[in-house]
Amino acid sequence: MLGGKIVKIEQGRSTGINPFEIEPDIKGHKNFLNINDKVAEIRSLLATICRNYGRTLTATENTEIEVIVNQLYSEKGITTDINSLYETKGGKLDNGKYAVGKIQKKMPTLSNFQKKLQERGKCEELADILVPFLKGNSLRYFRL
DSSP, X not given: OOSOOOXXXXXXXXXXXXXXXXXXXXXXXXXEOOHHHHHHHHHHHHHHHHHTTTOOOOHXXXXXXXXXXXXXXXXXXXXXXXXXXEEEEEEEOTTSOEEEEEEEOOOOOHHHHHHHHHHHOSXXXXXXXXXXXXXXXXXXXXXX
């Protein structure tokens, strides 16, 4: 009713959420993708994770979060236009199903973010803090 998602947890099945999933926002009668709000959500999530380690985000980390999140969406061709969420193709999808026409693009993930953060080399500690939260590690709440 409030627009939430259901995450099914099953034994032996990989489960998680992707904080980079983005959905259309409605302002007046116009649908758009609010990437700035998504940057703020990711920043808030990372600030919460850091607080559990007894620290806050630094100014450099805040800047890098904004730069990298915007870069990840840009690399996928995702803009404020809701049509940029989709590509036209047909064939077999990653989940084994078949589709034709408009198919939702794969979203960036926390793993993509952590990798870029590491590559840029300005926030090594934050990149290290995220490792346990990635797929295959002890706190793997987030999809690859």
